[in-house]
Amino acid sequence: MALPDTGLRDEPGSFRDPGNRVFHRAGEVLRGLDERSARDWRALAASDFFRDLLANGQVCGTQELFPTPVDVPWAAVLRHERVPFVSHPYEWSYGMLRDAALLHLEVLRAALAAGFTTKDGSAYNVQWRGARPVFIDVGSFEAARDGEPWAGYRQFCQTLLYPLLVQAHLGLDFQPFLRARIDGIEPDQMRRLFGGARRWRAGVLTHVHLHGAMQDRNAEASTSAVRAQLRAAGYSRELALATVRGLVKLVRRLDHRPGESHWSDYQRTCAYSVQDRQAKEHFVDRAVATMGPGRVLDLGANDGRYARIAARHADHVVAVEQDPAVVDALYRALRDEGERRILPLVMDLADPSPGGGWRGVERAAFAERAQADVVLALAVVHHLAIGRNVPLPEVLDQLAALTVTGGSVVVEFVHPEDPMARRLLANKPDGLFPDYRREAFESLLAARGRVVARTELPSGTRTLYQVVVGG
Amino acid sequence: MTGEGRELAVTHLAYLDAGSGSLIVQAVVGGVAGVAVAAKLYWRRLVARFRRQPTDQG
Numbered sequence: 001m002a003l004p005d006t007g008l009r010d011e012p013g014s015f016r017d018p019g020n021r022v023f024h025r026a027g028e029v030l031r032g033l034d035e036r037s038a039r040d041w042r043a044l045a046a047s048d049f050f051r052d053l054l055a056n057g058q059v060c061g062t063q064e065l066f067p068t069p070v071d072v073p074w075a076a077v078l079r080h081e082r083v084p085f086v087s088h089p090y091e092w093s094y095g096m097l098r099d100a101a102l103l104h105l106e107v108l109r110a111a112l113a114a115g116f117t118t119k120d121g122s123a124y125n126v127q128w129r130g131a132r133p134v135f136i137d138v139g140s141f142e143a144a145r146d147g148e149p150w151a152g153y154r155q156f157c158q159t160l161l162y163p164l165l166v167q168a169h170l171g172l173d174f175q176p177f178l179r180a181r182i183d184g185i186e187p188d189q190m191r192r193l194f195g196g197a198r199r200w201r202a203g204v205l206t207h208v209h210l211h212g213a214m215q216d217r218n219a220e221a222s223t224s225a226v227r228a229q230l231r232a233a234g235y236s237r238e239l240a241l242a243t244v245r246g247l248v249k250l251v252r253r254l255d256h257r258p259g260e261s262h263w264s265d266y267q268r269t270c271a272y273s274v275q276d277r278q279a280k281e282h283f284v285d286r287a288v289a290t291m292g293p294g295r296v297l298d299l300g301a302n303d304g305r306y307a308r309i310a311a312r313h314a315d316h317v318v319a320v321e322q323d324p325a326v327v328d329a330l331y332r333a334l335r336d337e338g339e340r341r342i343l344p345l346v347m348d349l350a351d352p353s354p355g356g357g358w359r360g361v362e363r364a365a366f367a368e369r370a371q372a373d374v375v376l377a378l379a380v381v382h383h384l385a386i387g388r389n390v391p392l393p394e395v396l397d398q399l400a401a402l403t404v405t406g407g408s409v410v411v412e413f414v415h416p417e418d419p420m421a422r423r424l425l426a427n428k429p430d431g432l433f434p435d436y437r438r439e440a441f442e443s444l445l446a447a448r449g450r451v452v453a454r455t456e457l458p459s460g461t462r463t464l465y466q467v468v469v470g471g
Numbered sequence: 472m473t474g475e476g477r478e479l480a481v482t483h484l485a486y487l488d489a490g491s492g493s494l495i496v497q498a499v500v501g502g503v504a505g506v507a508v509a510a511k512l513y514w515r516r517l518v519a520r521f522r523r524q525p526t527d528q529g
Contacts, residue, residue, distance in 0.1 A: 223490065
């Protein structure tokens with residue numbers, strides 16, 4: 001049966017290596033390979049190290065399609081296991097970026113030992129299954145050529161190592177750097193950040209200063225000439241492995257923990273009584289259970305309490321929180337539990353990830369990726385509506401837009417009399433939010449869906465709603 | 472040597488371009504044996520420069 005030629009969609013984030021390209025068809029993630037990449041793939045598929053990486057779940061599940069589809073211009077086509085939710089490195093916490101770096105290095109080490117290498121070293125080669133990183137760029141493997149250093153080292157520095165150094169040594173959140181620059185931080189910029197005594201911090205002198213100086217000095221030399229010179233000077237695979245070992249050692253040393261923040265103690269210091277919390281947990285559990293499996297988006301996830309409840313019923317949960325330190329603590333907890341269905345992400349709901357890269361679509365905007373069967377918006381509406389001045393109807397429009405038709409929004413309305421709302425209102429001029437009232441909120445909800453469940457928390461100043469969107 | 476004030480020669484290397492300097496620095500990062508390889512590379516470059524006619528220098 002000939003495959004229909006409709007419904008084929010190129011992945012906008014996969015064009016930089018002309019030898020292979022990811023595309024989507026009928027809900028499947030496929031990768032087309034040209035002749036050369038097909039040869040690399042077949043050598044890879046026959047190797048033990050790749051089989052081990054697949055078996056350990058370190059590389060995303062991949063199979064070649066037989067027979068090769070004839071309606072695409074590729075010598076071979078691979079089918080990849082779907083990653084539950086595509087995220088970008090600037091949405092990860094420090095611990096996530098560090099673990100992604102360690103996975104990339106482990107994949108490279110295993111490849112080098114077996115006579116393979118990776119063409120690149122980008123943070124975008126890694127995605128997540130819950131709190132476990134997975135290497136997705138199967139098209140990056142190729143046979144190693146003796147006497148050649150790792151071609152991906154520069155990218156590894158720019159998108160993984162340098163952001164880690166910036167946070168570990170300078171205490172600056174790395175996310176804005178990666179969000180602003182798709183290719184990461186360049187050595188030249190890093191040298192300016194790490195002047196003076198900072199150059200003596202772990203990894204800085206070699207990977208930043210020497211690296212930058214070498215780039216300047218060899219700007220005119222072609223990489224093929226330099227490769228030949230290195231080969232002639234005796235560069236060996238053992239040296240390449242020693243470099244990887246050095247990088248692993250360095251990244252392991254960079255075990256920085258983002259400090260305490262206002263939000264990291266939120267569950268303990270916030271105004272909930274035990275009864276409130278129990279009622280809320282029960283409501284969330286029931287709401288997600290009635291929707292069945294699917295994707296849950298937990299907005300303002302904090303320590304992940306409700307994400308964990310949602311994960312009892314959902315296929316996977318994306319837990320979004322704006323405070324990087326809180327997300328990092330949640331990630332470490334989930335990772336240590338071996339959790340595979342909750343993905344914690346760093347993002348400010350009032351400033352969600354925009355589209356990035358070429359034409360603004362190479363890295364999809366959060367809104368393009370995040371449609372969910374259930375959206376949890378617990379104790380966040382007042383932060384957006386009062387704290388960030390977002391008009392209440394727009395807050396609800398956004399919640400509805402993130403929900404599939406027929407899906408549910410579970411939303412908490414914090415009454416203006418509630419201590420937390422009063423604290424927020426106290427910082428704003430009097431009478432600035434006349435529409436922030438329960439009746440107004442309820443009529444806005446009714447305009448966007450059908451309220452199928454509602455409960456008032458025992459404290460009497462918060463109400464929970466389950467709204468079926470478009471229902 | 473901070474690179475400040477120099478011409479911006481290499482700020483935007485192409486994707487899948489390993490970068491010449493990024494290749495050489497890996498030898499140095501690889502420990503003593505790597506430093507020896509880098510030293511050898513520079514030594515050969517130096518020798519090659521003296522062997523050439525001055526007009527070859529461009």
